[in-house]
């Protein structure tokens with residue numbers, strides 16, 4: 001340990017700085033190492049273009065990764081669901097922080113619940129996963145893409161540009177906007193994005209087992225097993241963050257239970273499966289085989305076709 005504080009690189013949005021500060025405080029509490037935040041502007045934050053036109057995954061993480069490589073920062077905190085499943089050369093997820101609430105939440109005007117929304121109501125979300133699952137429940141709603149951080153999106157509800165938005169509960173909690181939530185979707189109705197609610201701490205592989213090994217103090221083994229299973233499903237389906245894939249795993253009573261769904265953009269076709277395994281030693285291996293096996297079963301039922309078709313007509317899609 002040196003006297004110089006560790007430099008944690010973060011995006012500038014309120015959500016990113018809030019979750020980064022939270023991890024920074026946990027690192028300091030558990031290891032005694034001081035941490036200071038370095039605010040980095042990412043391409044995904046400044047561009048107005050639809051994210052799929054930028055090549056989809058990774059726009060939020062690339063600037064942070066460049067800073068890791070150049071030594072401008074020591075480590076970075078990412079929302080795990082924004083992290084592409086392909087490993088990044090020279091980088092390691094040194095810790096997965098304990099997951100917050102993984103569920104999606106509805107924020108509608110006038111306190112309306114999902115069932116209360118009048119037919120034809122306009123729901124703002126650019127996430128194909130959310131659109132597909134919500135259209136399966138309410139084909140009578142209209143779905144429109146929407147951009148901006150949580151505050152901007154909630155502002156569009158208040159101003160009447162849309163009637164409701166769906167956002168991650170964890171993100172709303174991090175920016176202090178839980179009062180805007182009018183309904184929370186249980187996983188039975190709507191499966192979250194792989195990794196939703198969890199944070200990844202990333203650094204150079206060469207330092208993860210060296211001077212930054214202390215960062216493993218904020219790793220949470222159960223969360224790591226859960227997100228490994230979820231992200232393996234996504235990778236096996238050859239789907240990215242713009243695909244209509246929901247996956248949710250939980251460690252409960254010594255078992256790892258994984259549920260996943262692939263839903264066609266209009267909600268009319270879906271492949272949903274679940275599977276569980278006992279989890280004790282060797283959790284990482286068990287978690288990735290669970291994800292692989294579930295994905296194989298789903299591919300057997302046509303899930304890969306739904307993913308490919310969704311990718312073809314993803315002209316309106318944006319990030320999850």
Ligand SMILES: NCc1[nH]cc(CCC(=O)O)c1CC(=O)O
Nearest residue numbers: 079167168171196197198319320
């Ligand atoms: N792609 C944006 C993004 N990345 C992570 C979160 C939420 C927080 C989380 O899942 O950790 C959000 C916003 C949202 O989906 O509402």
